[in-house]
Amino acid sequence: MKKAQAILVLSFLMFSQKMIAQFSQLELASGIAKTDFTSFSIRPIDDEKTVSISTLAFFQKFHEEENTIYDELGVQTAAFWNFSKNNSIGPSLYYNSVSGFSERLSFLFSTKTKNFSFTAIPSIAHMESTKFINGEVFVQIQWVQPIKNEWNALLSATMLTHWDQFSTHSRSFQQLRLGLSYKTSQFGFATDFDQYGKTPKTETSIGLFVRKTFTN
Numbered sequence: 001m002k003k004a005q006a007i008l009v010l011s012f013l014m015f016s017q018k019m020i021a022q023f024s025q026l027e028l029a030s031g032i033a034k035t036d037f038t039s040f041s042i043r044p045i046d047d048e049k050t051v052s053i054s055t056l057a058f059f060q061k062f063h064e065e066e067n068t069i070y071d072e073l074g075v076q077t078a079a080f081w082n083f084s085k086n087n088s089i090g091p092s093l094y095y096n097s098v099s100g101f102s103e104r105l106s107f108l109f110s111t112k113t114k115n116f117s118f119t120a121i122p123s124i125a126h127m128e129s130t131k132f133i134n135g136e137v138f139v140q141i142q143w144v145q146p147i148k149n150e151w152n153a154l155l156s157a158t159m160l161t162h163w164d165q166f167s168t169h170s171r172s173f174q175q176l177r178l179g180l181s182y183k184t185s186q187f188g189f190a191t192d193f194d195q196y197g198k199t200p201k202t203e204t205s206i207g208l209f210v211r212k213t214f215t216n
Helices: 005-016 065-070
Strands: 023-031 034-044 051-062 072-082 087-096 100-112 116-127 133-148 151-164 168-182 185-196 201-215
Touching: 023 185, 051 065, 133 168
Parallel strands: none
Antiparallel strands: 023 034, 023 201, 034 051, 051 072, 072 087, 087 100, 100 116, 116 133, 133 151, 151 168, 168 185, 185 201
């Protein structure tokens, strides 16, 4: 099983926050089946903010003993070049406790309005353990509706699929978030559908999430 959650989180935050000088985020999501913790930071390295260095670490723990084979730890470092308003490209080095090291090259497209954002990221990944060249596609859609003062309603859908040698299914997931945001905090209901293997086996988790953002 090969996890692609690192590039998912990294890519989305890269676009939605790319104009911020410095950014970090902590997120905890816990449900019936599993608990996830994610730490992310991004820092531009030039005054024009065209090149940024990002780091991400995450830990996923399943609660049932028979599902502990899906437990994961991941660490990623990436550099992205923003060559136009809506497009970026860049390499990353990713370590996963299950699948080992991989090198990636990703093309990122994003468009955003006041209340709506859309991100699509096709990637090519070289897996050190298998020497495969794999394909991956990520899509995220997010909608925010102002309620009162600094309160907002939040709805997002995140989807990813990862294929060995572009032909054999390895890993997919769909994540739904419904909740509220206030200033730099978000919280609400979380539902995850995770698929693993050539003949996909689905694991479902329903629970809650909380997210905190720090900027300066």
